[in-house]
Amino acid sequence: MxxxxxxxxxxxxxxxxxxxxxxxxxxxxxxxxxxxxxxxxxxxxxxxxxxxxxxxxxxxxxxxxxxxxxxxxxxxxxLGFLPQEPVAPEDVRVRALVARGRFPHQSLLSTWSEEDERSVAEAMEAAGVADLADRPVHELSGGQRQRVWVALVLAQRxxxxxxxxxxxxxxxxxxxxxxxxxxxxxxxxxxxxxxxxxxxxxxxxxxxxxxxxxxxxxxxxxxxxxxDAALITKVFELPCVVVPDPVTGTPMVVPAL
CATH class of the missing domain: 3.40.50.300 (P-loop containing nucleotide triphosphate hydrolases)
Incomplete structure (x- = not known):
């Protein structure tokens, strides 16, 4: 199960x-x-x-x-979820946005804890955005913003x-x-x-x-x-061959166009 x-x-x-x-x-x-x-x-x-x-x-x-x-x-x-095109509140900074991932762990009587602080710091470090913590999210590149959103989901634990x-x-x-x-x-x-x-x-x-x-x-x-090639053709309508990835040995799709 x-x-x-x-x-x-x-x-x-x-x-x-x-x-x-x-x-x-x-x-x-x-x-x-x-x-x-x-x-x-x-x-x-x-x-x-x-x-x-x-x-x-x-x-x-x-x-x-x-x-x-x-x-x-x-x-x-x-369940932590990252949608395709999340939208950040206007003028929010990276650390504050990532901290919103701790909202499910808060209650009316709880205060911001050491565990919350550690979860946010570890999430930003894991997502590679710790050096952006004080930057406004709207100033970041698309790739940087995406990593900030990943950090938010990681902070949910x-x-x-x-x-x-x-x-x-x-x-x-x-x-x-x-x-x-x-x-x-x-x-x-x-x-x-x-x-x-x-x-x-x-x-x-x-x-x-x-x-x-x-x-x-x-x-x-x-x-x-x-x-395999039959599945890729059926799903994507793409003629191809499937060979072992030279690094991992996993299936690798090579278009046969």
Whole structure:
């Protein structure tokens, strides 16, 4: 039994149905990468997991309990979510924004604690933004802002991290640094679920790949078991060959155009 599951979901935006009867068990303590073409339902699935989108049928469950029944702060202490395009309050500085990740751990009677301070400092250091702590967020580059948002989610100290295209706006070096960080968090026992566009990055870092098309899961499993040329052609309509990555031995997709 896995802690986070989706059962027979129907997901829609008004009259537009995105997915029907979609089910997924998210492996505990693993790095799950969700891949697929644009508008195939990847982000919609993440939104359903964190209760930003209510299924019109089926249920998302955490620890056998529908996420719809959790109080907001209790759910936010378990599930940390980074959306595609978060918006920062005007004129907020980096440290203050990252500190908002500690909100789920606060109460009306609690005060800012040493644990809160340590969590914020460690999150900024891990995300590589400690040197930006006093900078206004609006002055930062797109890549720097993205790393600040990652730090906010890390400061929540949740058991599950859900990230929607977390490598957006990052240069290639910072993309791999972030993926290495997510892999380390996985190694420390946290469950990571990320929507990724780069299939080769997904194969290199993820334990579990979920390939989607047209709102449905086409295949899921360990990259070495499920990622082959037939799957890539089916999901992305891309002629290709799949060869071993020369560094890791994981599947590497090479377009055959």
């Amino acid at each position: 896995t802690r986070l599951t989706a059962r027979d979901l129907t997901l829609r935006y008004d009259d537009r149905v995105v997915s029907t009867r979609l089910s997924l068990d998210v492996p505990d303590g693993a790095f799950t990468a969700i891949v697929g073409p644009n508008a195939c339902g990847k982000s919609t699935l993440l939104r359903a997991f964190v209760r930003l989108l209510r299924p019109s049928a089926g249920a998302v469950q955490l620890d056998g309990r529908a996420v719809s029944t959790y109080p907001n702060k209790e759910l936010a202490r378990a 949740t058991t599950h991290l859900l990230l929607d295209e977390p490598t957006s706006f990052l240069d290639i070096a910072h993309q791999y640094q972030l993926l290495e960080l997510l892999a380390r968090l996985r190694d420390q026992g946290r469950t990571v679920i990320a929507v990724l566009h780069d299939i080769n990055q997904a194969c290199r870092y993820a334990d579990h790949v979920v390939a989607m098309r047209d709102g449905q899961i086409v295949a899921e499993g360990a990259p070495a078991r499920v990622v």
